[in-house]
Amino acid sequence: MADIAVIGGGAAGAAAFGELLAQYDAGTVHWIVGQQAPGRGVAYATGDDRHLLNVRASGMGVFHEHAEDFIQHASRQLGQVKGTDFLPRRLFGDFIQAQVGARIDAARRAGRSFRIHPGSAREVLARAEGGYAVRVGADRWLDVSRVVLAIGALSQRPLRTVSTTALAGGAYELDPWRLDRHPKPPRRIVVIGTGLTAVDTLLSAAVRWPHAELIAVSRHGLWPFTHSALPLAPYARQEELNQALLGSCGPAQMLRHVRRAMADAPETDWRSLVDGMRPINALLWQGMSHARRRQFLRHARWIWEAARHRMAPASGEAIHQWQEEGRLQVLASRVLDVDGTSPLQLTLRERATQLVTTIEADLVIQATGLDTAVAYGAHELLAQLLRDGLAVADPLQLGVSAQADGQLVDARGAPLPGLYAIGSLLRGNLWECTAMPEIRAAAHRLAVQLATAGRAGGPRESASEGS
Ligand SMILES: Cc1cc2nc3c(=O)[nH]c(=O)nc-3n(C[C@H](O)[C@H](O)[C@H](O)COP(=O)(O)OP(=O)(O)OC[C@H]3O[C@@H](n4cnc5c(N)ncnc54)[C@H](O)[C@@H]3O)c2cc1C
Incomplete structure (x- = not known):
């Protein structure tokens, strides 16, 4: 039995499934896609064309091959688009679905075996004879030799400071993509x-x-920085800088290297330096001790996220214009408490003055970003995997413990044969692994690895594979 199950119907699952369809011929590839339209996931399910990609069109793709395809796809819908444009995310969702559809057609023609399962994977059990039994929905079981978890980040949990009264009242929205649940126009959001x-x-x-x-x-009241309208010239001494960063002993020294580089090359836009670090980000993270990682998360994460994950210029213009017009106010404050029903009362402590104030709102929307704290989430499958020792929470709550290739490890750090993850679950190991450029590269590498193992004949890799 050399079948594979890819669990998760988002962009990462689509990339893994499509790559396996093209490369894996040792058994059936199952894709368990969850409840929503397959391929879009959280990021590309939006129907609002103001939601733009934060990567230029030329950098977006699903599969390793056909780098230019997204630009051509978008041009067919919008007229001529440029590779430097920041396009609506909806378009990329359409593109993923079209790309996967093409892979399915090709797989059919090649006689490859695959199945797509609507519904959620609810259990993954290790079988005594090797491989896994995957339960889909109430009672459908699949026997596979390998599993790829592509389940994305967890649904947002309410902040600890939100009262049960506030949560029950309906004016506190935990899902920022569901504004349609609020028909009554709020006066203050x-x-x-x-x-x-x-x-x-x-x-x-x-x-x-x-x-x-x-x-x-x-807490810091800081927006993501914006991308430049046109691509920037690379920093001439990036290689030298990256070597210095790799030789650093922690975030403080790294920051000194970056500052020095910026001072030495005042003509270079700082964004070039940050982008030029992309190939070594995972290595930098892996080179840090647990204590250094904790230090980075506590003191530097907020500024790193704003500098690294920048917004499209048009999004930045709208936000800054509303601020100038006085329609949008930004508060650098900690939320101490959210209580009441209609209106909700928020108690805030201002960062600069430590002053505590209370404001009212008809609607509060929690948009605090990726949650990867698997030990605290309510994800049924993850909870079972943790309970059965098939997954171990990353010590900093950045997904699960894994090797560099995505193979999950148990509590002793030993690889779990045939059990892999891709995307947000690997933040603890790779840190930067949630954007499409990283996801598509990871999906390709994993498919090549699994196809090679499949061709070698063994239904299961050894416990040390991929280490
Ligand atoms: C709002 C937003 C905008 C973004 N914009 C960009 C961008 O412009 N460019 C870029 O490169 N990256 C962007 N990203 C990063 C983004 O994370 C990736 O591009 C990619 O969408 C991640 O996909 P995923 O499949 O890992 O996760 P998700 O999109 O979260 O998909 C996971 C899917 O798995 C399903 N699932 C969960 N559990 C199970 C189960 N037990 N069984 C079956 N299915 C399950 C979920 O329902 C979900 O559909 C953005 C992310 C967000 C959130």
């Missing part, structure tokens, strides 16, 4: 968070409720 998800939430809310007052609150 508070969005908790100032990251990319918060930006999209505000872009939708401002149009949906044109008379609403908008407030965004986060």
Whole structure:
């Protein structure tokens, strides 16, 4: 039995499934896609064309091959687009579905075996004779030799400071993509968070409720920086900088290297330096001790996220214009408490002055970004995997413990044969692994690895494979 199950119907699952369809011929490839339309996941299910990709069109793709295909696909819908454009995410969702459809057609022609299963994977059990039994929905079982977990980030949990009264009242929205659940126009909306998800939430809310007052609150009150309209020249001494960063002993020294490089090359845009670090980000993270990683998360994560995951220029213009017009206010404050029903009362402590104030809002939307704290989430499958020792939570709650190739490890650090993850679950191991450029490269590598193992004849790899 050399079948494979890919679990998760988002972009990462689509990339893994499509790559396996092209490369894996040792058994059936199953794709368990969850409840939504396969291929789109959280990021590309939006129907709001104000929600833009935060990567230029030329950098977006699903599979390793056909790098230019997204630009051609988008041009057919929008007229001529340029590789430097930041396009609507909806278009990329359409593109993923078309690309997977093409892979399915090719797989049929080649006589490859595959199945697509609507519904959720609810259990993955290790079988005594090797391989796994995967339960889909209530009672459908699949016997496979390998499993690829592509389940994305967890659904947002409410902040600890939100009372049960506030949660029950209906004016606290935990899903920033479900503004449609609020038919009554709110007079004042508070969005908790100032990251990319918060930006999209505000872009939708401002149009949906044109008379609403908008407030965004986060600890530092910092928006993601914007991309430049056109690609920037690379930093001439990036290689040298990257070597120095790789030789550093922690985030503080890394920051000194970056600052020095910026001072030495004042003509270079700092964004080039950050982008030029992309190939070594995982290595930098892996080179840090647990204590250094913790230090980075506590002191530098907020600024790293804003600098590394930047927003499209058009999104930035809208946000900054509303701020200038006074329609949108940004508060650098900690949310101490959210209580009441209608309106909700938010108690905030301002970062600069430590002053505590209370404000009211008709609608509060939590947009605090990726949640990868698997030990605390309510994900049924992950909870079972943790319980059975088939997954171990990353010590910093950044997904699960895994090797560099995505193979999960048990509590002793020993690889779990045939059990892999891709995407957000691997943040603890790779840190930067959630954007499409990284996901498509990882999906390709994994498919090559599994196809090679499949061709070698063994239904299961040894426990040390991929180490
Ligand atoms: C709002 C937003 C915008 C983004 N914009 C960009 C961008 O412009 N460019 C870029 O490169 N990256 C972007 N990203 C990063 C993004 O994370 C990746 O591009 C990619 O969409 C991640 O896909 P995923 O499949 O890992 O996760 P998800 O999109 O979360 O998909 C996971 C899927 O698995 C399903 N699932 C969960 N559990 C199970 C189960 N037990 N059984 C079956 N199915 C299950 C879920 O329902 C979900 O559909 C963005 C992310 C977000 C959230």
